[in-house]
Amino acid sequence: MLARLSPRLLLLAIAFFFLLSLLTLNRSGFDPKNIKPTIPNIPSTADLWKDPKHGPSKPSPAIKKFWAKWANIFHESRPQVEPIKVKEAASTANSDNANGERKPHKHNLGLSDKVINGLHDAHKSLLQDRGGLYGSRFSNQSRELFSGTGIVTVAGGPYFAPVIISIRMLRKVTSMPVHVFLESQGEYEPEICEHVLPSLNAECFVVSDFMPKDSPIKPTHYQLKALAILFSTFETIVYIDSDCFPVRDPAEMLTSEPFLSTGLITWPDYWVATEDPVFYTIAGMTSFPPGMPARSTESGELLISKNIHLSSLLLACYYNLFGPTHYYPLLSQGALGEGDKETFLAAAVVLGLPYYRVKEHVATIGYFTAEGDFKGGAMVQHHAVDDASVHNGTYATAADSHKCRPVFLHANFPKMNAGRLLEENKLTTPTGKALRIWGKKTDVEKKFEGRDIEKEVWAEMKDVSCALETVIRDWRGHGGICTRVKEHWSAVFAEGSFLSGII
DSSP states (O other): OGGGSOHHHHHHHHHHHHHHHHHHHHHTTOOGGGOOOOOOOOOOGGGGGGSOOOOOOOOOHHHHHHHHHHHHHHHHTOOOSOOOOOSSOOOOTTGGGOOSBOOOOSOOOOOOHHHHHHHHHHHHIIIIIISOTTOSTHHHHHHHHOOSEEEEEEOOGGGHHHHHHHHHHHTTTOOOOEEEEESSGGGOOHHIIIIITGGGTEEEEEGGGGSOTTOSOOOOGGGHHHHHHHHSSOSEEEEEOTTEEESSOTHHHHTSTTHHHHSEEEEEEEEEOOOOTHHHHHTTOSSOOTTOBSEEEEEEEEEEEHHHHHHHHHHHHHHHHTIIIIIHHHHHTTOTTOSGGGHHHHHHHHHTOOOEEOOSOOEEEEEEOTTSOEEEEEEEEEOHHHHHHHHTTSOOOTTTTTOSOEEEEEOOSSOSOHHHHHHTTOSBOTTSOBOOTTOOHHHHHHHTTTOOHHHHHHHHHHHHHHHHTTTSGGGTTOTTHHHHHHHHHHHHTSTTSOSSOOO
16 A cells, blocks of 8 residues: 555655554553663573573582671570560551651560660670671671672572562563572472572572581571571672562662662561660660651561671671560560561661661552452552652651652562462452452552553463472462463453453
């Protein structure tokens, strides 16, 4: 048809079709300014087994030697008073109104002078006598031990399935290498660690491999996070939980303020901070520290530079190793989410090191039931560079909120483990209709700059479940995972399906 047109008409027709294509792209949310560098393609699951066997990743001898010294110092500086028992958990009521600068929490554990003095003496011996954590030598030690930038996470057992999905999702935005830490050799799965993860530029390390053979310390659960960050050979680290992934390249934050000047960025949780003020007495501070945010910390994601924060990372390890018995109760008093989450910020504050806490409030995505009840499904944290620009030293208010781009999605409840989701019936309404657990497609695309994140995650879950349903140990004996994930996909995301998924 175009061949029969005059040259002038031909040029007009080409211009018309070009403008039409631009309009179509703009309607779909495309913006030429947002074109990102090409990221290596995610390998298809069919090619997973073609990769050469990777073999277990061994601990760095220098880091292992460094840890042996500090494990001994921690043991010698251990609390030698009875474990702290929380008689009544601190309340997080009215946390929605928690804003501005933190005030001492009124609730306290009622510790005796004997316990307070015993904890203070042990803490002082670590900071000043045995460990000397106030010293300035740690930046030089960091440069000797660590280099490069990467992502660190903790997985194993039921967390292997979510971490594979998480890494496949992060490969859409970044090519940074990933270190996956497991608690012990019992969690090591050769098929996953030697084929699946290496195909995604990720490798497994085992925390217990770093421990001296006669070590009395047997870390588990919440204690593993700080150790994983310390044991990784990376100097600059983006830590993410196994059920968390970035929706933008986190490198944007690592090469900009406020990270460059602070070396530590943390994100807010839903609830007000509830540490017992006596913690700061135990830590040798003369008064309650000013400038901390009213809300507690959510440690599903963390940015840290060891050159600046190796000493505070070591102190965070101390708080975690003796966390279940002493420091978790001190820092949360039994409130919601008690665990490692307060230890990183607390360590930096005690040592007087710089940090930045994102002020934009954590957002929640989820769906409404037929009765109008909201069911949250995932946490959304916001870009630290945007946050520093938008809030500029102030705290988020209703008027200036929601101006920061999302950067992390933490699918904490329910976790993206297909086998368990299917068995726990978290994907259907009471009448059996499949639903979108992160909300309507239009709302999700509005929040994530045109991306239907839930559909993307389920595309990965469909691919992974069909390739690995007989490989991942946690899924063995749970037959039909691939078929059931495909059924959910067809019901919710396939063309012509019930896209809103909400009654």
